[in-house]
Amino acid sequence: MKALIISLILTGIIMAQEVVELKQPNSTKVVVKLMFKNGSISDPVGKEGLTNLTAELITQGGTGELSFSDIQNKIYPMAAGYYSSVDKEVTIFTFEFHKDWMEEFYPILIGLITNPSFNEPDFERVKVNQQSYVDQVIRASSDEEYSKKALEDFLFRGTNYQSMVEGKSSSVNSITLGDVKDHFKKFFTKNNLMIGIAGSYTDEYLNKLKSDLSKLSDVMPEIPAAPNVKISDGIDIEIIAKDGAFGSAIFAGYPLPITRSDDEFAALMVANSYLGEHRKSYGKLYQMIREERSMNYGDYSYIEWYNNGGGNMVPPSGVPRQSNYLSLWIRPVQIAKQLKAQYEELKDINIGHAHFALRMALREMDKMIKNGISTEDFEQTRAFLQSYIKLYVTSTNQQLGYLMDSKMYGRENYINELGELLSELTLDNVNNAIKKYMQINNMKITIVTDVSEAEVLSNSLKNNLSSPMSYSNLVKAGLPPEILKEDSETENFKLNVKKVTVIDSKDTFK
Amino acid sequence: MFRYTPILIIGLISIMFTSLSAQDQKILPYPIYQQKLANDLNVVTIPFDSPGLAAFFIVVSVGSRNEIEEGVTGFAHFFEHMMFRGTDKYSREEYNKVLKMTGAGANANTSLDRTIYHMTGNVDYLEKMFDLEADRFMNLKYSEHDFKVEAGAVKGEYTKNFASPYQQLYENLLNTAFESHTYKHTTMGFFKDIVDMPNQYEYSLKFFDRYYRPEYSTIVVVGDVTPEGVNELAEKYFGAWQRGNYSLDIPVEPEQKGIKFFHLQNGSIPPYLSMNYKAPAFSDSKIDMPAIDVLNTILFSQNSVLYKKLVVDEQKLRFLGGSATDSRDPYLISIDASFVSKDDFQYVRNEITKAIEDIKKNGVDPKLLQETKSNLKYSYAMGIDNPSAIANSVSHYIYLTGDPESVNRLYALYDEVTIEDVKMVASKYFIESGLTIGTISADEKGGVE
Numbered sequence: 010m011k012a013l014i015i016s017l018i019l020t021g022i023i024m025a026q027e028v029v030e031l032k033q034p035n036s037t038k039v040v041v042k043l044m045f046k047n048g049s050i051s052d053p054v055g056k057e058g059l060t061n062l063t064a065e066l067i068t069q070g071g072t073g074e075l076s077f078s079d080i081q082n083k084i085y086p087m088a089a090g091y092y093s094s095v096d097k098e099v100t101i102f103t104f105e106f107h108k109d110w111m112e113e114f115y116p117i118l119i120g121l122i123t124n125p126s127f128n129e130p131d132f133e134r135v136k137v138n139q140q141s142y143v144d145q146v147i148r149a150s151s152d153e154e155y156s157k158k159a160l161e162d163f164l165f166r167g168t169n170y171q172s173m174v175e176g177k178s179s180s181v182n183s184i185t186l187g188d189v190k191d192h193f194k195k196f197f198t199k200n201n202l203m204i205g206i207a208g209s210y211t212d213e214y215l216n217k218l219k220s221d222l223s224k225l226s227d228v229m230p231e232i233p234a235a236p237n238v239k240i241s242d243g244i245d246i247e248i249i250a251k252d253g254a255f256g257s258a259i260f261a262g263y264p265l266p267i268t269r270s271d272d273e274f275a276a277l278m279v280a281n282s283y284l285g286e287h288r289k290s291y292g293k294l295y296q297m298i299r300e301e302r303s304m305n306y307g308d309y310s311y312i313e314w315y316n317n318g319g320g321n322m323v324p325p326s327g328v329p330r331q332s333n334y335l336s337l338w339i340r341p342v343q344i345a346k347q348l349k350a351q352y353e354e355l356k357d358i359n360i361g362h363a364h365f366a367l368r369m370a371l372r373e374m375d376k377m378i379k380n381g382i383s384t385e386d387f388e389q390t391r392a393f394l395q396s397y398i399k400l401y402v403t404s405t406n407q408q409l410g411y412l413m414d415s416k417m418y419g420r421e422n423y424i425n426e427l428g429e430l431l432s433e434l435t436l437d438n439v440n441n442a443i444k445k446y447m448q449i450n451n452m453k454i455t456i457v458t459d460v461s462e463a464e465v466l467s468n469s470l471k472n473n474l475s476s477p478m479s480y481s482n483l484v485k486a487g488l489p490p491e492i493l494k495e496d497s498e499t500e501n502f503k504l505n506v507k508k509v510t511v512i513d514s515k516d517t518f519k
Numbered sequence: 520m521f522r523y524t525p526i527l528i529i530g531l532i533s534i535m536f537t538s539l540s541a542q543d544q545k546i547l548p549y550p551i552y553q554q555k556l557a558n559d560l561n562v563v564t565i566p567f568d569s570p571g572l573a574a575f576f577i578v579v580s581v582g583s584r585n586e587i588e589e590g591v592t593g594f595a596h597f598f599e600h601m602m603f604r605g606t607d608k609y610s611r612e613e614y615n616k617v618l619k620m621t622g623a624g625a626n627a628n629t630s631l632d633r634t635i636y637h638m639t640g641n642v643d644y645l646e647k648m649f650d651l652e653a654d655r656f657m658n659l660k661y662s663e664h665d666f667k668v669e670a671g672a673v674k675g676e677y678t679k680n681f682a683s684p685y686q687q688l689y690e691n692l693l694n695t696a697f698e699s700h701t702y703k704h705t706t707m708g709f710f711k712d713i714v715d716m717p718n719q720y721e722y723s724l725k726f727f728d729r730y731y732r733p734e735y736s737t738i739v740v741v742g743d744v745t746p747e748g749v750n751e752l753a754e755k756y757f758g759a760w761q762r763g764n765y766s767l768d769i770p771v772e773p774e775q776k777g778i779k780f781f782h783l784q785n786g787s788i789p790p791y792l793s794m795n796y797k798a799p800a801f802s803d804s805k806i807d808m809p810a811i812d813v814l815n816t817i818l819f820s821q822n823s824v825l826y827k828k829l830v831v832d833e834q835k836l837r838f839l840g841g842s843a844t845d846s847r848d849p850y851l852i853s854i855d856a857s858f859v860s861k862d863d864f865q866y867v868r869n870e871i872t873k874a875i876e877d878i879k880k881n882g883v884d885p886k887l888l889q890e891t892k893s894n895l896k897y898s899y900a901m902g903i904d905n906p907s908a909i910a911n912s913v914s915h916y917i918y919l920t921g922d923p924e925s926v927n928r929l930y931a932l933y934d935e936v937t938i939e940d941v942k943m944v945a946s947k948y949f950i951e952s953g954l955t956i957g958t959i960s961a962d963e964k965g966g967v968e
Contacts, residue, residue: 290603304675
């Protein structure tokens with residue numbers, strides 16, 4: 010540490026920088042997060058994926074002094090870790106290391122950010138991976154993730170939010186190493202950086218970090234504004250026909266004019282949690298579609314972007330966005346081809362469960378909009394959230410991440426402030442927020458399904474055909490009358506569908 | 520740029536080890552309190568500085584390994600679902616309501632050897648959590664209709680998983696690599712059995728009666744608690760739980776006598792190769808598994824010679840990784856590689872084999888061995904910074920040996936691994952006759968020998 014102090018003296022005056030600190034002297038580790046307020050929205054047209062490729066090349070490349078493999082050798086005994094994450098509006102580099110290695114790891118951390126090697130072989134390696142992600146992996150590895158990314162493409166079409174952060178087939182292909190170097194200089198600068206540090210670091214360490222990061226490019230980056238997307242007129246659906254899909258994976262959504270910045274967000278959060286809390290059996294959608302009818306693995310609603318919902322139980326930090334939307338996630342439901350093969354009594358059906366599931370989800374949301382929620386549901390859901398939001402920040406990494414995100418929304422400590430907002434809420438606040446922000450008539454929907462299901466589903470949706478639920482006899486025999494009654498009301502529930510398009514999976518993300 | 524000489528590095532690492540274990544010689548730097556109730560239910564408490572927060576886990580030693588009868592694979596996992604279907608005291612709706620009021624993060628998951636039920640939340644609600652869990656573990660009651668309905672959710676889970684070709688590869692791998700042992704099927708179960716689940720209500724009652732018993736279970740509480748407080752709650756709520764009398768007889772897997780291959784024709788993802796050797800069962804007293812972990816870390820970490828050659832320099836691979844799964848019975852050491860071109864399958868297969876053969880003959884560099892031990896220890900230490908992560912980690916060792924102290928014994932064993940041990944496990948387990956190779960590519964055949 011002595012070396013660090015001497016270096017500090019030599020460096021002289023340190024510029025005022027945006028720093029978020031979380032001192033935890035008893036912790037055995039240190040977490041550093043460097044957040045550049047620059048995400049995929051600043052990718053040039055035709056070069057979508059450039060910000061992500063730049064960030065990946067930094068973490069998958071070397072420094073001026075050390076190659077990627079040299080770094081791996083050095084950090085091996087430390088088990089230190091680092092990675093980048095890119096979203097629409099931010100790029101974050103996270104470094105986690107044990108306090109024992111604070112000094113040894115420092116040159117790697119600072120070298121990667123201020124002096125990345127950006128060489129051709131590393132570039133080729135990283136680009137091949139990103140290319141195969143946009144060409145193949147996104148379409149083939151999870152239909153749920155595919156339908157989610159496809160919804161963003163649909164919802165934000167024609168704007169700088171449209172593309173996946175990884176880009177699309179043609180744009181990734183056109184990115185050169187020169188583009189990366191240029192992009193780094195223009196958009197990863199000391200003028201759009203927020204420094205976050207947590208754990209058992211010292212003041213000297215932080216001062217050294219601040220000093221060295223002030224050597225980043227001095228360019229004032231021109232970050233484009235986040236898009237202001239208009240709500241669609243009616244329900245517009247894109248069905249992605251994929252060869253060999255085992256079910257129908259559904260995502261629906263529409264733009265939402267508020268974010269965590271607004272105090273009213275807390276009221277909407279209660280409504281959303283009641284309707285479809287992520288991965289919880291308390292949500293109405295989950296209870297109706299999964300628990301009572303066992304149509305799929307789960308059904309949830311969201312009022313902000315939720316990264317990797319299949320893997321995360323609580324919302325991860327690092328995805329602050331100004332352009333927001335509400336979404337519904339209906340996990341894959343059965344298609345006719347599978348149901349026919351499984352149950353003799355269903356051999357004559359020609360459509361699976363997607364249309365019915367969608368109707369059920371929207372009808373349930375509609376009921377909430379029309380009736381509001383009850384005092385009891387309000388009290389229960391609020392009590393749940395008051396405790397549950399504290400679980401968002403149990404690890405040092407998440408605590409720091411949430412504090413940094415707070416700044417992006419003009420808040421100091423979102424989780425604490427949210428706790429206060431929740432405690433001040435009234436039932437009227439929640440029911441007013443529902444009326445103001447929730448609706449079912451105008452939205453965009455993507456459905457990834459099997460080729461055999463696509464056209465018949467399209468026809469059913471387009472013409473609002475009746476879509477009775479097709480249960481196996483085993484289940485049907487025991488269904489109580491109230492479920493059957495609800496089903497018969499749901500199967501003809503009119504959706505405000507204006508347009509349905511079937512797209513070949515091969516033509517997505519081109 | 521200052522560079523450490525090898526000697527300096529070894530010196531430095533030994534200092535670091537001292538530092539890592541300064542508070543305690545154990546890798547888990549918190550005392551583990553254990554109390555066995557009269558009914559054999561083990562209660563584990565680990566006080567941890569997390570004001571107002573506690574993680575409450577129940578580990579049940581039942582996983583796909585226990586599914587010995589034909590036609591009912593996937594039942595341990597199915598049962599995880601059924602456990603949320605209610606009791607006389609707390610119906611499904613009431614259970615949800617009460618759990619919601621606690622604001623806890625609650626869920627469950629099933630694997631080869633165990634099912635874990637977990638809740639993390641406000642410690643003020645810990646007694647309510649005990650009440651809810653004891654009630655359903657002792658008094659679960661569901662109708663035949665609820666049973667049939669829940670089977671659909673399991674099929675839904677299979678449906679979402681099956682979208683991934685990697686999941687399809689895994690399913691094929693187990694079915695190919697194993698002949699008799701129940702590891703032949705995944706935790707989800709064979710699809711035909713999943714479709715047939717609604718017909719197995721009677722079997723489900725038998726399943727609950729066998730395994731949801733105190734002698735198969737352990738309670739783990741980590742966080743802002745005392746052992747006295749936890750033991751008192753355990754006694755109050757789980758003290759009346761009756762022991763069962765079922766003992767499990769799992770078929771022994773015969774020794775594999777030759778290399779096996781399987782291939783999935785699928786051009787929708789980058790070509791993929793999976794090489795799998797038979798591994799020993801987990802043990803916290805034998806050197807074999809720790810030595811295999813060391814060997815895998817040396818062979819397949821991002822700093823390894825193979826990774827540098829195949830991923831970084833030659834760029835034949837997009838990804839390379841290898842590890843052994845801790846399990847109660849012998850399972851697999853899996854080496855996985857994602858390719859740029861399928862034309863390199865054989866080349867990469869040969870390079871991996873060559874690297875293994877080299878270690879069998881020449882051992883490993885002593886400095887690298889020392890660094891690997893450091894890597895394993897620091898990796899663990901970095902991951903235990905909250906009650907849920909600690910509870911999860913000790914639960915892992917509880918289902919393997921029944922004793923959470925196994926984590927400390929295992930990491931002590933890592934320190935004892937010698938170059939000879941690494942050579943020994945390379946020769947004993949990384950053998951061609953115990954190998955199963957799976958491939959995914961657009962071609963009709965894998966084309967690997």
